[in-house]
Amino acid sequence: MAPVEIISAVILGVVQGLTELLPVSSSAHLIVVHRLLGWEAQGLVFDVALHVGTSAAILAYFWRDWIDLAREMLLGIRERQLLGNAQRRLACFLIVGTLPAAAAGVALGVYIETHLRSLLIPVFTLVAFGALMYFAERWSRQDRSLEKLTWADSLWIGLSQALALIPGVSRSGITISTALARDIDRISAARFSFLLSTPVIVGAGMLEGWHLVKAARTPAGSPGPEIQWLLMAVGAATAAITGFLCIRYFLRYLQTHTLTPFVIYRIIFAGVTLLVYLTYSK
Template sequence: MDALHAIVLGIVQGATELLPVSSTGHVRIVPAFLGWEDPGAAFTAVTQLGTMSAILLYFRQDLWNIASAWLRSLRDPSLRGTLDVRLGWFIIVGTIPVSVFGLAFSTTIEDGARNLYLIATVLIVLGLVLLLAERVGKRERSLEDLTLRDGILIGFAQALALIPGVSRSGATITMGLFLNLDRPTAARYSFLLSVPAVVLSGLFEMRHISDGDGAGFGPTLLATVLAFAVGYATIGFLLRWISTHSFGIFVAYRVAIGSLVLVLVSAGAIS
């Protein structure tokens, strides 16, 4: 992988990781459109550490409050009913499904699940599911209303993002809407929940980054830095957008890009 490829894919990763459109799918689709080699699952997982760093910076106060309150609650039972402590437990519980399934199906994720037919189909199907969640969700619950049941269900939704094309933020936001969370709450909790899963995935895959025909350390580092910068800007954009708009634009985009990929793959134009 040369510098140009790294720059383009770093920008793609940063722009799509936090939007409900699947960064993993796009990091597979864009090279196919441009005639480049698939950068591989390791490259995708490691560059996600860039966007994760953006989340850590953007939500640093929230994350500090949650972590510090959770640790203090281990010694002080009177703190265990507070929102920050409950969020800490919900994030821990919600990370278990993606960790278990990620380890169990790591070979499939790294190889067979990067099929363009699968990615395109999942983009369309999950886009329509997001549209349904927009239509039926009452959007009447805030962060303070989250329960352990919500944390478990959103955690299992996050595990679906192991399939390229699903979108981790898309799956968790969609489940949040089905659970009647308002849009900003669904997105905010999605970002907070992502921290352990993405960090663990990136560190786990880092060992493969220079294997065989992999992207190599230098291009991966460049792409990761760009993913951080673009990702930080994307967080602010998304939170502002959904404060006054629905997720409809992302549904339309998912269906359009998925349909285009299916047509091009069927015609043999991309592979």
């Protein structure tokens, strides 16, 4: 195994750990990086590893939240009071918000993965949804916390998360933008976005893992897909560490800063993506 492969796995892990959780679109970055590194043939295997890494990061950072939510949900079922307190309501809102993205992923995931991988798509979506994020934050009153979340909020945010299947949209970007448009404060919007992304990212990793298992079921005597476990481990570990640190510092950043730098970055990266497209399409 060449050292350059290890370096490439580390690069992909860092890119996934940062861009999956920041509002800049992991899919757009991974498409560009795969193109630059020439690693497109190994995409499915490494996508599984990288999703495992970011799933581990989110679960590790919010493990107390998830334990509290699970405990309160079980108590609510036993007591027949699912909406008895703020934690139980939040758990129900997360379930409602997860359903649209889960349904869209199952119904459209393969089609989008097959037909929407062109570099031109994120060129437009990076700019368009960056502008949406800018105006959502600028016009938001931000006078509502998670305790004031409603069924309508969770449904709208969940529906918007389904759009994140399109490269360049960004799961955290679109859900935070929608929450801001609903006048939820920036920190609460980010926390709800991360909690809402947990089952979706975990589910996406499991779905891609299932596709990998099916691909490995080859007829007797036929070579199956080569899986380089060390590279997968390096990519997953790098994504997990990077993702955990990213969540910590992003939430701290939002306490005193706006999302405008990420909007500017999205526009700049759209230009980079266009340049890569023009260069590699010749």
